[in-house]
Amino acid sequence: MSRGVKNSIPFLxxxxxxxxxxxxxxxxxxxxxxxxVLKKFFTYQVNSFIARTLGGVLVLVxxxxxxxxxxxxxxxxxxxxxxxxxxxxxIVWWVLSWLDRERVRxxxxxxxxxxxxxxASYQLRSPSSAIMxxxxxMKEGLVDKMTPENKIQxxxxxxxxxxxxxxxxxxxxxxxxxxxKKISFADKHLTMINAVEMVEKIKNEFNEQADKKSLELIIKxxxxxxxxxxxxxxLEEAVSNLVENAIHFTQxxxxxxxxxxxxxxxxxxxxxxxxxxxxxDLETIFERYGRASNANMTxxxxxxxxLYIAKEIVDAHKGGSISCKxxxxxxxxxxIRLPLAE
Amino acid sequence: MxxxxxxxxxxxxxFTYQTWFESEGFEVVTALDxxxxxxKAESVKPDLITLDLTMSPVSGYVAFDKLKxxxxxxxxxxxxxxxxxxxxxxxxxxxxxxxxxxxxxxYSPKQLVEKIKEILGFIPLETATADKE
Numbered sequence: 157m158s159r160g161v162k163n164s165i166p167f168l169x170x171x172x173x174x175x176x177x178x179x180x181x182x183x184x185x186x187x188x189x190x191x192x193v194l195k196k197f198f199t200y201q202v203n204s205f206i207a208r209t210l211g212g213v214l215v216l217v218x219x220x221x222x223x224x225x226x227x228x229x230x231x232x233x234x235x236x237x238x239x240x241x242x243x244x245x246x247i248v249w250w251v252l253s254w255l256d257r258e259r260v261r262x263x264x265x266x267x268x269x270x271x272x273x274x275x276a277s278y279q280l281r282s283p284s285s286a287i288m289x290x291x292x293x294m295k296e297g298l299v300d301k302m303t304p305e306n307k308i309q310x311x312x313x314x315x316x317x318x319x320x321x322x323x324x325x326x327x328x329x330x331x332x333x334x335x336x337k338k339i340s341f342a343d344k345h346l347t348m349i350n351a352v353e354m355v356e357k358i359k360n361e362f363n364e365q366a367d368k369k370s371l372e373l374i375i376k377x378x379x380x381x382x383x384x385x386x387x388x389x390x391l392e393e394a395v396s397n398l399v400e401n402a403i404h405f406t407q408x409x410x411x412x413x414x415x416x417x418x419x420x421x422x423x424x425x426x427x428x429x430x431x432x433x434x435x436x437d438l439e440t441i442f443e444r445y446g447r448a449s450n451a452n453m454t455x456x457x458x459x460x461x462x463l464y465i466a467k468e469i470v471d472a473h474k475g476g477s478i479s480c481k482x483x484x485x486x487x488x489x490x491x492i493r494l495p496l497a498e
Numbered sequence: 499m500x501x502x503x504x505x506x507x508x509x510x511x512x513f514t515y516q517t518w519f520e521s522e523g524f525e526v527v528t529a530l531d532x533x534x535x536x537x538k539a540e541s542v543k544p545d546l547i548t549l550d551l552t553m554s555p556v557s558g559y560v561a562f563d564k565l566k567x568x569x570x571x572x573x574x575x576x577x578x579x580x581x582x583x584x585x586x587x588x589x590x591x592x593x594x595x596x597x598x599x600x601x602x603x604x605y606s607p608k609q610l611v612e613k614i615k616e617i618l619g620f621i622p623l624e625t626a627t628a629d630k631e
Binding site for chain 2: 274277278281282284285286288289290292293296298301302306309310313314316317407
């Protein structure tokens with residue numbers, strides 16, 4: 157790949173996710189305008205110091221005048237001035253605190269976003285470089301010298317890489333779509349499905365992947381009622397994302413897809429014995445660029461969008477929710493809660 | 499002929515590089531993660547190692563540091579061969595003593611072989627530089 161094309165990948169990713177950032181975060185957009193102004197004229201701390209000191213002086217002057225002024229009229233005016241000064245202080249304090257929170261939040265989002273760009277670029281490069289180097293074997297006539305078995309394996313791997321490339325692009329585009337336009341399921345588009353059939357289908361799709369890693373993949377159905385009203389393709393995607401992650405991050409043991417009822421809900425749990433998620437990362441894993449820190453160093457696949465997409469889909473169900481419990485080094489449990497169909 | 503150890507968890511990359519390197523007359527040994535790579539580096543004593551970074555359970559980051567700490571393996575030239583491109587990573591590994599840092603998308607297997615020959619001294623460095631210019 158030429159350097160120009162290669163270098164354009166991060167920009168491609170950036171342009172794909174930019175609508176997410178601007179349209180999805182009106183607060184940030186406003187802050188993005190305010191922040192450069194603050195930066196230009198004051199540093200944030202200086203600005204805050206000046207505003208608080210001025211406010212403080214105003215309150216002191218007003219108090220002094222109100223207490224020691226001999227005229228009753230003056231006392232009323234100064235009393236009003238005091239109230240006004242306190243009000244100004246409260247507003248200044250509130251605005252500064254808001255700016256402070258926004259600053260921290262924006263910094264967090266920017267960090268996640270930059271990590272995501274690194275990973276998405278990596279995810280696009282990985283299959284494209286495999287396809288490129290594979291094709292170079294063909295170009296040099298080295299494929300002709302392969303054994304028939306190797307040839308089949310070679311073509312299979314190119315096919316798998318093309319699929320992987322397609323999947324990464326689909327994930328990025330879908331996350332971008334969810335972010336600019338929150339999904340909501342209109343009742344007429346919902347169908348009644350049996351969750352047992354759905355998880356069996358998913359299990360069949362992932363059996364080979366689990367076998368390759370010598371992992372057990374089993375379904376444990378303890379639910380007496382398993383019918384839910386959903387947009388079938390979307391829900392299947394959400395559960396598939398969780399099962400795929402579970403297999404991906406598990407080296408020993410296995411993955412259980414468990415179904416059971418609680419009150420009027422159906423709980424679909426995906427339990428693994430994998431690397432787990434550090435407690436500090438549990439809050440951010442469902443965010444759009446979230447990825448556990450221990451996943452970054454070791455595991456090459458995954459854009460960090462799978463869980464975000466799953467959450468968006470589950471949240472779009474009335475009464476639906478997704479959560480995660482995890483112990484680092486021991487495994488994770490993801491729980492999808494959906495209301496049972498009447 | 500020189501012996502190359504390829505450490506990479508992606509079988510298709512191993513297959514492609516192995517086919518290329520062998521067609522160029524190199525002897526190839528492979529390892530699927532950093533741990534296996536460290537064992538083979540010590541037992542096989544290759545002339546050069548290509549090392550991927552994102553692998554499990556032992557990543558290339560950890561393997562590289564261990565290779566450079568072990569007196570048996572510390573002088574073997576290591577080419578970092580990866581798709582990871584975060585800021586500062588090139589300097590990080592070159593400073594720690596990598597022989598080269600190659601992005602998989604940037605180096606075709608053919609260019610990689612040229613780089614390996616250059617590092618192993620099959621092509622005098624001056625000629626290689628002059629050719630590029």
